[in-house]
Amino acid sequence: MATLSDVATRAGVSVSAVSRVLSEKPGVRVSVATRQRIHDAAKELNYRPNFTARALKSSRTHAVGLVVPGVTNAIFAELMRGVEEEARTKDYMVLIASTERLPEGEESIPRLMGEGRVDGVLVQFGDHLSGDDLRTVTDSGLPVISINTINPGKGGSVRVEDEAGMRLATEHLIELGHARIGYAGGVPTSESGQRRLAGFMEAMATAKLTVEPELVTDFGYYPKQGAQALDAMAELSTPPTAVVVANINAAHGVLSEARRLGIRVPEDMSIVAMHDTWTAEIAWPPLTCVRLPLYELGRAAMASLWDNINSGTAEDRVIADPAPELIVRESTAPPAR
Amino acid sequence: MATLSDVATRAGVSVSAVSRVLSEKPGVRVSVATRQRIHDAAKELNYRPNFTARALKSSRTHAVGLVVPGVTNAIFAELMRGVEEEARTKDYMVLIASTERLPEGEESIPRLMGEGRVDGVLVQFGDHLSGDDLRTVTDSGLPVISINTINPGKGGSVRVEDEAGMRLATEHLIELGHARIGYAGGVPTSESGQRRLAGFMEAMATAKLTVEPELVTDFGYYPKQGAQALDAMAELSTPPTAVVVANINAAHGVLSEARRLGIRVPEDMSIVAMHDTWTAEIAWPPLTCVRLPLYELGRAAMASLWDNINSGTAEDRVIADPAPELIVRESTAPPAR
């Protein structure tokens, strides 16, 4: 790898001259001839600035961390795609840090943040991490954008319209004629989960429908927990005729559990899920979903982080464009009556 | 952020003493008392070594690049999980570089490799990148491990038993009584695609079954291309009674296309797919698959890269443990006869 001084030697000039010419700062006084020789030498040696040296001098790594609960789900994938793409336009790289199955006392997150590896961090907290964890992250002093969680005081955040989305899902079932509607939500500590539940309650209240406490569960967003939720509801003397599932991953679990229990979807029970990933189409029956702009969320998160890094501004943004959209497939139908 | 010299000041010793003590090199002569003061000071200041400075001095970034065709599929997710986990045990971080939708003339890959950001690279080539691209990557001088592609001469590689896996899939159909079997493969330039096709041909030959050229397609590994393959076969005067799909993502496309065309699976046509990701279970019907050790492939790739980085060895490894395994679900059945 050619260094600045290699180029300088070849061009017969000083290192600083090369640095100034190649970094193209405005207002540098270098003659046209020298400039040319430097450019030629750089090209001939295929010079590329050394990232570590640059980072050390400028304390900018041009990398951000993306802390996510796991990488093996379609929601992450969409988010990730947005982050990646925005990062590319900003000339940044993305370091993935999965908090899935992190051994107790694992240091990787604090190290990621404390060792100057990244200029900032994007955090999406999963079910198994608490607000305390978020605080250790935001207290690190690094610019942080939290995804789908608004943290008090520190850092910025970016989220989607969970309430509106959930209202859309619930209203769809109500319009189909369902009255006894179940809710399979996220864990109680999840902020987005609380907002989604609120959206559900709101839609039910508006329609003057009562919400039986036994029909509201909060096991979590994973397939297994979706299955758990369905089990709990199926056990009731009169199970719901429809269920709103607050996350599509959980909805996949609901679907397989339904199959196992001999519950036909949508004949015996309608299912509508939050998030529209590509897996909704391959499921059977294809899932009726509410699309939230996850890709855009990823882009916005990265864009916000960039702003935060460069100007220290930290705002809480709600991504409302495109608005939540109901995508009707085959998992919902009018109740059997 | 506390630096070495902050710690040194606080402990009343020199910077080099601190460096030596904290890096715990064997055979450093430091008194117990000094050692203790240094450790105390470091703890009090919450000292963490600056990664960029370290990287500059040692030319080791403790980061590797993972170049993949895309991040929104379950195969990537499994692989990624393996890479991540192995990287963690090796104290390495993973930088994702997706080649999906890279604008023409994009510099991100060469830059990733040329600027000393990473100690090595893991490359999985997709359909849209050629052998030339692989060469530009391997020619960079960085340690490279290619995943599922053996590249001539340079770098190491790691792959799974494609032939054996494909034989397993094909034999399953043969055992069920199918004779007119279609094959939906990857693009012809794909090495793993060639191996899979070979496995298919081999199994057919062993069973003394003829392979009609019109039943062998090579559109690619994506859902749309799977759909395309099915379209081509469905047009034939006598379509196959079963199809081997060389990639589960393509198989999902086959399944939805079958639904669209009114082809019942498995009654009218059996489908067996390569790779067993979680999406196989949520599909309808749940897909009969051959499980290849993708997670282990990811781990092995990272482990090989680590070896390569540290000792310059480059070998071509085949991950045979666990062996390919047939997972029978509901997309295969005996032919209608």
Add this chain to the structure above:
DNA sequence: CTAGCATGATCAAACGATTGTTCACGAGTA
């Protein structure tokens, strides 16, 4: 009594780039 030596610690150079400061030189002015 002093040369020799292990011990415990500091000095200082280096990694590659950035950047404020200085310097040499020739043109323009008094």
Add this chain to the structure above:
DNA sequence: TACTCGTGAACAATCGTTTGATCATGCTAG
């Protein structure tokens, strides 16, 4: 002629660590 000033370029310090070389000290051995 002597002075200033602008121009084009080099000098040198710095970022935080690592590491070979050096040095001061107290002890043992000849």
